[in-house]
Amino acid sequence: MAGKTTVGRVPLTPEMLWPIDEYKEKGQYFYLEATDELLPNGRVHVIGHGEMIMLGGYSYLGLIGHPKINAAARAAIEKYGTGTYGVRLLAGSLELHNELEERIASFKQAEASVTMSSGYATNLATISSLLRKGDTVICDKLNHASIVDGCMLSLAKFVRFRHNDMDHLERRLREADRDGRVLVVADAVFSMDGDIINLPEVARLCKKYGAYLMIDEAHSVGVIGKTGHGIEEHFDLPPDTIDIKMGTLSKTIPSAGGYVAGNTELITFLKHEARAFIYSAAVPPPSAAAAKAAFDVIEEEPWRVESIQTNYHRFADKLRDAGYNLLFTETAIVPVICGSTPNGGALAKYCQDRGIFVQAIVSPVVPEGSARLRACISAVHTQEDIDYCADVIIEGGRKLGIID
Numbered sequence: 001m002a003g004k005t006t007v008g009r010v011p012l013t014p015e016m017l018w019p020i021d022e023y024k025e026k027g028q029y030f031y032l033e034a035t036d037e038l039l040p041n042g043r044v045h046v047i048g049h050g051e052m053i054m055l056g057g058y059s060y061l062g063l064i065g066h067p068k069i070n071a072a073a074r075a076a077i078e079k080y081g082t083g084t085y086g087v088r089l090l091a092g093s094l095e096l097h098n099e100l101e102e103r104i105a106s107f108k109q110a111e112a113s114v115t116m117s118s119g120y121a122t123n124l125a126t127i128s129s130l131l132r133k134g135d136t137v138i139c140d141k142l143n144h145a146s147i148v149d150g151c152m153l154s155l156a157k158f159v160r161f162r163h164n165d166m167d168h169l170e171r172r173l174r175e176a177d178r179d180g181r182v183l184v185v186a187d188a189v190f191s192m193d194g195d196i197i198n199l200p201e202v203a204r205l206c207k208k209y210g211a212y213l214m215i216d217e218a219h220s221v222g223v224i225g226k227t228g229h230g231i232e233e234h235f236d237l238p239p240d241t242i243d244i245k246m247g248t249l250s251k252t253i254p255s256a257g258g259y260v261a262g263n264t265e266l267i268t269f270l271k272h273e274a275r276a277f278i279y280s281a282a283v284p285p286p287s288a289a290a291a292k293a294a295f296d297v298i299e300e301e302p303w304r305v306e307s308i309q310t311n312y313h314r315f316a317d318k319l320r321d322a323g324y325n326l327l328f329t330e331t332a333i334v335p336v337i338c339g340s341t342p343n344g345g346a347l348a349k350y351c352q353d354r355g356i357f358v359q360a361i362v363s364p365v366v367p368e369g370s371a372r373l374r375a376c377i378s379a380v381h382t383q384e385d386i387d388y389c390a391d392v393i394i395e396g397g398r399k400l401g402i403i404d
């Protein structure tokens with residue numbers, strides 16, 4: 001008899017990697033919490049928990065709710081309404097988008113810039129439109145998922161080098177096929193570890209091997225560099241060190257969207273070839289206006305950048321002195337290593353029960369054995385709140401046997 005034909009459907013949702021019910025049973029599921037009010041000083045009101053200190057968000061400079069930024073968003077609604085007519089290439093570009101792109105270009109000391117509807121879409125569209133079959137893209141192993149997805153979409157040969165390992169990067173560059181383009185891509189500040197890419201060495205190697213360089217500044221703008229201008233300022237390198245300067249408008253900049261800054265040729269190319277620009281609607285006017293005002297505020301209120309750097313040191317020094325491993329972070333992202341997944345979940349619960357909104361990051365997002373609390377420090381956290389959070393994490397770590 002012929003083989004059985006299957007009638008019916010394979011389940012639409014494949015097996016999940018997350019044992020959600022298990023986390024819920026232990027009271028350790030803190031994802032997708034409903035918050036109903038963002039409060040001053042990096043606090044948040046969480047439904048069912050009350051007021052908490054926010055260590056889970058990316059409002060690095062505390063710009064959400066800034067009066068100048070809110071006023072700019074309101075004025076944009078009055079002038080333009082809440083949306084665009086669709087894609088800018090066909091429906092026309094608002095003057096506001098052009099102004100925002102000029103502002104980003106001047107902030108990043110580039111000739112021009114282009115914005116898209118999210119940072120994720122920007123990475124996807126930029127990498128996949130620049131590279132073709134026969135090209136090579138070389139990534140740091142810890143690059144953000146949106147970079148990885150852009151590489152896979154590009155059809156270029158996709159290779160990775162060990163995290164921040166310059167010898168390995170050089171080996172990858174030596175092996176790359178020079179008949180095609182070679183692009184090196186890295187996060188400026190790594191989103192799970194908080195450390196900084198060795199830009200001087202990456203840039204030197206790219207020059208030596210004729211490769212282009214793209215850096216994702218999602219977690220560096222507003223955070224590093226004496227005045228918050230990001231990674232070139234941090235290393236005191238000239239503004240043309242990076243060919244493709246990518247960033248988001250959703251973290252330090254309290255809006256939504258992504259951008260690429262670079263030379264005019266690159267930006268004109270992306271405006272006519274990047275699929276997320278051509279086939280997806282523009283950043284809505286209030287978001288564009290808010291983003292533009294936020295770049296001004298970073299420059300007008302330098303105390304914010306100074307404060308985030310002071311707060312980082314105050315917090316990280318206390319935790320390191322108590323024996324915590326914080327990897328190589330030197331930025332506002334502080335990975336507090338807990339080891340096993342159960343340790344990560346238990347320490348997150350210990351903090352959440354004491355009014356600190358912080359998440360455990362566990363396998364498969366980070367390798368098994370390196371589960372962590374990921375604490376994000378803000379310029380507007382008070383010193384008392386920074387000390388309180390560090391003390392609770394230390395006390396919890398001792399009770400749970402994570403530190404001595």
Ligand SMILES: Cc1ncc(COP(=O)(O)O)c(C=O)c1O
Pocket residue numbers: 118119120121123144146187191216218219248249250256257258
């Ligand atoms: C390094 C990095 N790049 C890109 C993105 C995507 O940005 P967006 O949230 O604006 O889409 C993120 C978001 O978390 C990120 O951390």
